[in-house]
Amino acid sequence: MILDCSNYESTKKSILDIFSTTEGKLTSVLQSINPFESIYKPPGEVLYEEACDILGHPKDNISVVWFHGSRTEDASQLNKLGILTKSEARKFIEPRLKELSEGMESFGSNPFSMSISGKQGDHDEGPFAFLMRDVAIHAPSPNHNYLDSPEMVEDIAGTLLGEKLFTISE
Incomplete structure (x- = not known):
């Protein structure tokens, strides 16, 4: 499975595919999670763990296509x-x-x-580098x-x- 973070739409589509869910269900799950509830874990880790608890873990390993924010002439x-x-x-x-x-x-x-x-x-x-272009x-x-x-x-x-x-x- 690929998490393609090239743009907002590709990121959303990738996450929906990874978790085999719908946009509505994912939105509902994300709105129900407080990523800052733990002082021991970073917010991204809290989001991922709780999303996995609700939606289930991805079936396959995840690889990432990322944007690094390069500002090069060439x-x-x-x-x-x-x-x-x-x-x-x-x-x-x-x-x-x-x-x-x-x-x-x-x-x-x-x-x-x-x-x-x-x-x-x-x-x-x-x-x-940045994982997300946004x-x-x-x-x-x-x-x-x-x-x-x-x-x-x-x-x-x-x-x-x-x-x-x-x-x-x-």
Whole structure:
């Protein structure tokens, strides 16, 4: 069985097939569950366990088709390199932003300097991925909206152009 999370409809259809149920029954079951009732288990685990108790366990193993929220210029790079950590991705992003900002004057301070200083350290973050496309696009807090500029792009652009970053379109 495949849990296809490519979009809302494919996710819903997959879940209905996995649990061999109807949309009405699944909706009723999900509305009856309080995923935050346990302080010991994450909400997703509570939802799954209680849904299995009511609807029965899936008959087969589940595999997942997922969306990782990539914001790459060249999709073939994603196929070759996979999802990168921030430091690995920076090697591609920074030179491209320098090229794009060539000839532009910088003025003022970086509006993201506090954000950058909060990210300093020996740790490397990522790779990041989202199981559900909607989380990447609708970005419930504290996730960054993948339709907006990536934080790393904002940080680097602010370093290159300072406050000029916000006056380009004016």
